[in-house]
Amino acid sequence: MLMQMPLPISLGLRPVSQISRNTRRPATVAHDLKEQMDLMGAPMAFFRNAEIYGEGESADYIYKIVSGSVRTYKMFDDGRRQIGAFYFPGDIFGLELGDDHQFSAEAIDKCVILVIKRSALVALADRDGDTARRLWSFTAGELSRVQKHMLLLTKSAEDRVACFLLEMAERRASGEVVELPMSRQDIADYLDLTIETVSRTLTHLATKATIALPTSRRIVLRNRTALDRLDA
Amino acid sequence: MLMQMPLPISLGLRPVSQISRNTRRPATVAHDLKEQMDLMGAPMAFFRNAEIYGEGESADYIYKIVSGSVRTYKMFDDGRRQIGAFYFPGDIFGLELGDDHQFSAEAIDKCVILVIKRSALVALADRDGDTARRLWSFTAGELSRVQKHMLLLTKSAEDRVACFLLEMAERRASGEVVELPMSRQDIADYLDLTIETVSRTLTHLATKATIALPTSRRIVLRNRTALDRLDA
DNA sequence: CGACCATTTGATATGGATCAAGCGATGTGG
DNA sequence: CCACATCGCTTGATCCATATCAAATGGTCG
Numbered sequence: 064m065l066m067q068m069p070l071p072i073s074l075g076l077r078p079v080s081q082i083s084r085n086t087r088r089p090a091t092v093a094h095d096l097k098e099q100m101d102l103m104g105a106p107m108a109f110f111r112n113a114e115i116y117g118e119g120e121s122a123d124y125i126y127k128i129v130s131g132s133v134r135t136y137k138m139f140d141d142g143r144r145q146i147g148a149f150y151f152p153g154d155i156f157g158l159e160l161g162d163d164h165q166f167s168a169e170a171i172d173k174c175v176i177l178v179i180k181r182s183a184l185v186a187l188a189d190r191d192g193d194t195a196r197r198l199w200s201f202t203a204g205e206l207s208r209v210q211k212h213m214l215l216l217t218k219s220a221e222d223r224v225a226c227f228l229l230e231m232a233e234r235r236a237s238g239e240v241v242e243l244p245m246s247r248q249d250i251a252d253y254l255d256l257t258i259e260t261v262s263r264t265l266t267h268l269a270t271k272a273t274i275a276l277p278t279s280r281r282i283v284l285r286n287r288t289a290l291d292r293l294d295a
Numbered sequence: 296m297l298m299q300m301p302l303p304i305s306l307g308l309r310p311v312s313q314i315s316r317n318t319r320r321p322a323t324v325a326h327d328l329k330e331q332m333d334l335m336g337a338p339m340a341f342f343r344n345a346e347i348y349g350e351g352e353s354a355d356y357i358y359k360i361v362s363g364s365v366r367t368y369k370m371f372d373d374g375r376r377q378i379g380a381f382y383f384p385g386d387i388f389g390l391e392l393g394d395d396h397q398f399s400a401e402a403i404d405k406c407v408i409l410v411i412k413r414s415a416l417v418a419l420a421d422r423d424g425d426t427a428r429r430l431w432s433f434t435a436g437e438l439s440r441v442q443k444h445m446l447l448l449t450k451s452a453e454d455r456v457a458c459f460l461l462e463m464a465e466r467r468a469s470g471e472v473v474e475l476p477m478s479r480q481d482i483a484d485y486l487d488l489t490i491e492t493v494s495r496t497l498t499h500l501a502t503k504a505t506i507a508l509p510t511s512r513r514i515v516l517r518n519r520t521a522l523d524r525l526d527a
Numbered sequence: 528c529g530a531c532c533a534t535t536t537g538a539t540a541t542g543g544a545t546c547a548a549g550c551g552a553t554g555t556g557g
Numbered sequence: 558c559c560a561c562a563t564c565g566c567t568t569g570a571t572c573c574a575t576a577t578c579a580a581a582t583g584g585t586c587g
Binding site: 137143145147159160161165188189190192195196198199200202203205206207209210212213214216217255 | 369375377379391392393397420421422424427428430431432434435437438439441442444445446448449487
């Protein structure tokens with residue numbers, strides 16, 4: 064839900080006016096959905112742990128991260144939380160074909176996010192084949208991401224953690240040093256493991272000198288070959 | 296690979312000519328991708344266990360099942376097989392946005408399948424917004440299916456089997472009696488369990504009178520409420 | 528009828544969960 | 558500026574769900 068926040072802690076929303084609106088509209092034509100969002104989106108800020116939208120709410124907006132990180136997740140009756148995805152600067156999320164969101168979304172840390180109305184894009188897609196294809200493209204990308212995630216859940220704990228580290232290294236692209244914005248609990252809920260197992264596995268990889276852990280949120284890949292082997 | 300089969304057992308392909316080709320072209324306009332495939336598709340027959348396409352092969356065709364059942368799967372280096380989906384009469388599969396297939400596809404039993412060239416549909420989508428939207432729609436449907444599957448893999452063995460039975464009951468819609476075309480191994484590889492665990496869980500559900508097992512491939516849902524509870 | 532394959536059932540092993548405690552960094556109030 | 562509370566993470570001990578290994582049963586087809 065975009066326009067009101069139920070809990071004080073969720074009051075992460077600052078009025079758009081506080082942020083310099085993206086007024087400059089370059090003569091450039093958008094070549095993909097991301098560029099298109101740069102042109103059309105309104106920036107909003109969210110505090111750490113702020114809810115961006117909730118599962119089941121109507122999916123009226125599409126989001127693109129300018130800065131910060133986001134998690135999407137689903138809660139189960141038994142209290143378990145499954146994280147569906149992490150999103151980072153440049154990533155788009157929240158676009159659904161159906162009427163409402165299948166997952167909830169929260170800011171992992173302080174975020175600035177471009178927001179545009181879905182109806183605007185969908186209406187445009189009716190007239191513009193390029194836009195239509197971009198919407199398809201985005202959904203196909205999500206499909207392939209979820210397929211990978213599904214396959215991840217069939218692997219051993221060590222394999223899952225290794226895949227996770229490689230994915231982060233690739234997406235956050237900062238050489239061998241990976242800065243993790245999310246907690247061990249977030250990682251555990253993404254990999255469907257417990258925090259204890261995640262922690263033990265990281266310790267174990269560090270013992271084998273496959274990685275180094277200068278701090279708990281900073282991970283150095285010291286032996287990518289070994290990690291790739293676990294990836295398979 | 297569509298035009299040649301490497302193994303004798305895979306020689307499931309009969310020339311189209313042996314099957315009455317869908318010559319009748321009704322004046323009706325297609326309202327969705329399935330109807331469109333009925334109009335455009337050429338029927339082909341596959342024997343039990345015949346390969347329809349292999350992972351990594353170029354995704355030149357799209358498929359719609361007339362009769363029979365299909366599994367898609369991925370093999371891992373360690374010999375594990377993960378089944379990605381089961382498809383039944385009326386279902387479309389094999390449509391990719393990218394150049395090649397992410398999974399392999401095999402006939403579970405004797406199948407008749409309509410086949411059309413992807414390029415034909417994609418070219419049409421460039422001109423026809425309805426077709427474009429149908430392609431997006433299909434991919435979005437696959438996305439939501441895979442998301443459900445991913446969440447399934449985070450549940451207990453009993454929950455997975457219960458969800459599986461409910462899914463089959465819904466999709467094959469024959470009242471309380473579910474006729475399963477696939478083996479226990481197929482089910483196990485879909486749910487990421489062993490055949491032993493699948494078998495034991497079914498036996499256990501039968502003991503609790505939640506289901507009945509008149510034969511190993513025929514399952515009667517005797518207490519859907521109990522299954523729904525496990526579904527969550 | 529007999530061979531073969533799919534399925535079930537039984538005995539044991541194990542990877543990861545759970546329960547519990549300790550540790551280190553960060554922040555807060557005195 | 559330090560004492561202490563808090564929170565996130567790690568480490569240790571034990572348990573349990575499901576895998577693994579092994580054998581029996583049943584169904585199908587020549």
